[in-house]
Amino acid sequence: MSFDDWLRTDRLPHIWCSGCSNGTILNCTLAAVDAEGWDPDRTVFVSGIGCSSRAPGYIATDSLHTTHGRALAFATGVKLADPSLNVVVFTGDGDLAAIGGNHFIHACRRNIDLTVVCMNNLIYGMTGGQGSPTTPLGALSTTSPYGSSEPAFDLVALAVAAGANHVARWTAYHVREVQKAIQTGLRTPGLSFIEVRAGCPTNYGRKNRLREVTDMAEHFRTRSMVKAKFDRLVAEGRPIPPDTIVVGEFVRRALPAMGVAP
Amino acid sequence: MTKLEFMQGNTASAEGAIAAGCRFFGGYPITPSTEVAEAMARRMPKIGGVFVQMEDEIASIAAVIGASWTGKKAMTATSGPGFSLMMENIGFAVMTETPLVIVNVQRGGPSTGQPTMSAQGDMLQCRFGSHGDMAIIALSPDSVQEMYDLTVKAFNLAERFRCPAFLMADEIIGHMRERIELPDHVEIVDRRPLEPGRLPFEAGADGVPGFPTFGTGHRVHVTGLTHDERGYPAATDPAAHERLVRRLVDKVENARHEIADYRVTNPEAEVVFVCYGSPARAVQQVVSDHPGEGLGILRLRVVWPFPEHALAEFPNARLFIVPEQNLGQVAREVERHVRVPVISVPRLGGELHTPDELVRAVEEARSA
Amino acid sequence: MRRELRLSGFGGQGIMLAAVILGRAAVMYDRCYAVQTQVYGPEARGGASMAAVVFDDSPILYPEVTDPDILVIMSQEGFEKYGTIARQDAVMLLDPGLVHSRPACRYYEIPATDDARSILGKVIVANIVMLGALVASTGVVSRDAIERAVLDQVPRGTEDLNLRALRQGYVRGEEARG
Numbered sequence: 001m002s003f004d005d006w007l008r009t010d011r012l013p014h015i016w017c018s019g020c021s022n023g024t025i026l027n028c029t030l031a032a033v034d035a036e037g038w039d040p041d042r043t044v045f046v047s048g049i050g051c052s053s054r055a056p057g058y059i060a061t062d063s064l065h066t067t068h069g070r071a072l073a074f075a076t077g078v079k080l081a082d083p084s085l086n087v088v089v090f091t092g093d094g095d096l097a098a099i100g101g102n103h104f105i106h107a108c109r110r111n112i113d114l115t116v117v118c119m120n121n122l123i124y125g126m127t128g129g130q131g132s133p134t135t136p137l138g139a140l141s142t143t144s145p146y147g148s149s150e151p152a153f154d155l156v157a158l159a160v161a162a163g164a165n166h167v168a169r170w171t172a173y174h175v176r177e178v179q180k181a182i183q184t185g186l187r188t189p190g191l192s193f194i195e196v197r198a199g200c201p202t203n204y205g206r207k208n209r210l211r212e213v214t215d216m217a218e219h220f221r222t223r224s225m226v227k228a229k230f231d232r233l234v235a236e237g238r239p240i241p242p243d244t245i246v247v248g249e250f251v252r253r254a255l256p257a258m259g260v261a262p
Numbered sequence: 263m264t265k266l267e268f269m270q271g272n273t274a275s276a277e278g279a280i281a282a283g284c285r286f287f288g289g290y291p292i293t294p295s296t297e298v299a300e301a302m303a304r305r306m307p308k309i310g311g312v313f314v315q316m317e318d319e320i321a322s323i324a325a326v327i328g329a330s331w332t333g334k335k336a337m338t339a340t341s342g343p344g345f346s347l348m349m350e351n352i353g354f355a356v357m358t359e360t361p362l363v364i365v366n367v368q369r370g371g372p373s374t375g376q377p378t379m380s381a382q383g384d385m386l387q388c389r390f391g392s393h394g395d396m397a398i399i400a401l402s403p404d405s406v407q408e409m410y411d412l413t414v415k416a417f418n419l420a421e422r423f424r425c426p427a428f429l430m431a432d433e434i435i436g437h438m439r440e441r442i443e444l445p446d447h448v449e450i451v452d453r454r455p456l457e458p459g460r461l462p463f464e465a466g467a468d469g470v471p472g473f474p475t476f477g478t479g480h481r482v483h484v485t486g487l488t489h490d491e492r493g494y495p496a497a498t499d500p501a502a503h504e505r506l507v508r509r510l511v512d513k514v515e516n517a518r519h520e521i522a523d524y525r526v527t528n529p530e531a532e533v534v535f536v537c538y539g540s541p542a543r544a545v546q547q548v549v550s551d552h553p554g555e556g557l558g559i560l561r562l563r564v565v566w567p568f569p570e571h572a573l574a575e576f577p578n579a580r581l582f583i584v585p586e587q588n589l590g591q592v593a594r595e596v597e598r599h600v601r602v603p604v605i606s607v608p609r610l611g612g613e614l615h616t617p618d619e620l621v622r623a624v625e626e627a628r629s630a
Numbered sequence: 631m632r633r634e635l636r637l638s639g640f641g642g643q644g645i646m647l648a649a650v651i652l653g654r655a656a657v658m659y660d661r662c663y664a665v666q667t668q669v670y671g672p673e674a675r676g677g678a679s680m681a682a683v684v685f686d687d688s689p690i691l692y693p694e695v696t697d698p699d700i701l702v703i704m705s706q707e708g709f710e711k712y713g714t715i716a717r718q719d720a721v722m723l724l725d726p727g728l729v730h731s732r733p734a735c736r737y738y739e740i741p742a743t744d745d746a747r748s749i750l751g752k753v754i755v756a757n758i759v760m761l762g763a764l765v766a767s768t769g770v771v772s773r774d775a776i777e778r779a780v781l782d783q784v785p786r787g788t789e790d791l792n793l794r795a796l797r798q799g800y801v802r803g804e805e806a807r808g
Contacts, residue, residue: 008483010494011494041477041479041481042477044476044477046328056483057483057494057495060481061481062331062474062481062482063483063484064484064485065483065484065485066324066327066351066354066486070320070351073316073321073325073328074324074328075328076314076316076321077286077288077314077326077327077329077330077336078328078331078476080286080312080314080325081285081286081312081330081332081334082333082334082476082477084477085332085477102318102321103317103324106316266661267657267658268654268657268666294670378669434667437667437668437670438665438666438667438693439665439666439667440653440657440664440665440666440693441657441663441664540693543691543692544692546691546692547691547692550691613694614692614693616694
């Protein structure tokens with residue numbers, strides 16, 4: 001089968017705006033589960049609330065679209081109750097890092113055998129562009145009209161510190177790398193966390209001089225720096241531009257995990 | 263055959279759950295319910311079940327809902343503050359028709375209140391606490407035996423009607439130890455699987471759709487959004503919303519006769535106590551100590567859906583007296599259904615009504 | 631016949647355990663009815679501790695102890711809270727090493743803590759000594775029942791110690807009653 005076969009075609013078109021990266025990330029994820037040969041009848045997609053969380057509704061497997069922030073807690077129940085199921089969680093920056101922050105930390109600590117794909121668009125998209133815990137300092141949103149005054153969360157650092165077995169970050173520009181990272185996640189026992197920087201031209205780009213879809217893609221392309229280079233520059237004491245997006249694999253390890261199929 | 267035991271109420275609830283087929287427990291420690299979780303932590307791994315201590319009560323009920331969708335019978339146990347945290351996901355369970363059991367060993371509120379003292383202050387919260395119109399099932403045990411028996415029953419009702427079922431216990435019953443006879447066999451109801459050819463949320467005459475267990479090929483979409491019979495979001499379709507919410511409420515409320523479970527003492531009585539949970543023990547003492555004085559008892563083992571027809575079991579009733587460990591939450595419901603005076607006898611502070619206090623309430627009401 | 635018992639002391643003495651053992655003895659081995667309740671406080675150790683047991687040969691309706699027939703008092707604080715209001719025809723067992731007041735009702739002085747320390751070598755079994763004295767002096771449950779219930783509830787390896795404590799309590803209970 002191809003990844004098209006994983007879609008609930010009777011639910012299309014989707015609700016996402018033109019230029020939104022969520023469709024790209026959904027495609028990467030479906031390409032990954034398809035490439036891994038997962039059985040759609042034994043796969044469950046779980047999500048919370050937000051633009052990202054609509055993704056499971058478009059996938060022709062069992063899917064659980066839950067409450068805001070709680071996807072990982074629901075997914076923990078699914079996976080512990082039946083470890084033979086494959087479970088993937090879609091989430092976003094508001095869902096995961098704000099209201100669901102505690103569940104994120106504890107899912108990583110338990111190292112539950114889930115693959116978590118976070119569509120991080122730096123904004124609350126569904127409610128119309130409010131600041132989130134990943135909105136960069138100074139960025140404009142409807143609730144930070146004079147520029148965000150709050151430092152942003154580094155989701156990758158959080159997942160690594162909390163104990164996830166596999167952690168990666170890419171952007172929606174890096175479609176092959178995203179798919180590959182997700183495939184690695186699907187294969188890794190324990191929690192795999194893949195942050196994908198996602199473009200939201202409608203609610204983030206419009207306010208932050210990334211209005212055009214191509215502006216956002218260009219931003220991802222030019223601001224991304226692979227982790228190896230970043231580490232080298234840091235070691236050499238060289239300056240790093242403040243809006244750099246460090247991409248790549250941050251950790252792959254085999255800490256004790258829960259909910260792994262026997 | 264039964265096995266005699268001397269057991270704590272909370273432990274009996276855990277044992278009842280296991281007898282009913284519960285194989286997943288997700289919870290968070292909170293007084294005075296913690297012994298339920300502790301018993302589950304000891305027992306679950308030995309019977310092939312799962313115990314998980316989650317990071318809070320929101321996560322606990324979320325995990326229980328997730329587990330239920332894999333086909334496991336699942337439960338959590340909590341008390342006031344944790345119960346408040348669970349409210350949003352209780353609504354999710356109602357909306358997605360997820361069978362599960364929530365044990366609430368009630369303590370004094372509001373807020374942190376009286377962690378170690380008894381109360382029945384969450385009786386309306388379990389009924390109406392989550393947003394939106396809904397219906398749920400709530401049972402209330404008055405003994406350690408009923409902590410067991412009604413936990414079994416809560417599972418059976420949750421599975422039968424695909425909704426949350428609450429065991430609304432109180433600290434006194436949860437913590438007391440007394441004689442219990444553990445049956446070696448209990449009647450078990452399992453959720454009906456989704457029938458071939460039916461849409462996942464398409465119900466028959468009883469309003470309860472068959473259950474499309476995850477991993478069995480139904481590829482079902484489960485969402486807390488208003489959805490159609492396919493399970494697909496229909497959140498801006500007024501007709502779909504009304505159809506869904508009315509069905510979710512009617513499947514429980516229209517089955518109130520089937521769900522009803524109450525005990526009648528002295529149906530010829532003129533003065534009738536309506537009670538549930540630990541105050542029922544004081545009521546039974548009073549009525550036993552005062553035979554021939556026209557006192558009767560309607561003891562509710564199921565409180566919600568409220569069995570209003572049970573009030574008609576007392577054709578001579580001139581007065582209903584409702585002792586509760588709250589300011590009259592169920593008394594108000596009784597009042598809605600009868601044309602004679604209803605006297606609420608609240609007791610706050612965490613202690614049980616004394617028999618003397620109830621006798622005085624009868625005397626005062628009679629002389630009024 | 632309904633009998634109400636209240637036990638009071640401080641946390642760590644095993645007041646709760648004593649009450650649980652009594653209830654278990656009555657239900658499991660004397661085949662009658664019992665309800666055990668207790669006051670829960672936030673302290674795990676220290677602080678006042680109170681437990682209660684209702685015994686009856688028919689099912690128990692009201693589960694709480696309101697006016698006990700029998701009191702076991704193992705702290706001065708417990709005496710002040712419950713001992714001073716004991717009714718005239720009640721009987722009280724008190725540990726004279728821990729309680730300096732004496733009630734208006736009939737009472738037996740049971741040096742449970744001293745016996746546990748000096749005769750049995752483990753102060754921790756003072757509650758079991760007191761149980762033995764209680765059974766011997768009041769007969770709330772049978773000796774056979776209390777012995778079996780004690781064996782059910784105590785940690786493995788301590789059975790002998792606890793049975794010796796119980797029997798020391800029988801001696802004290804018989805002496806006290808005369």
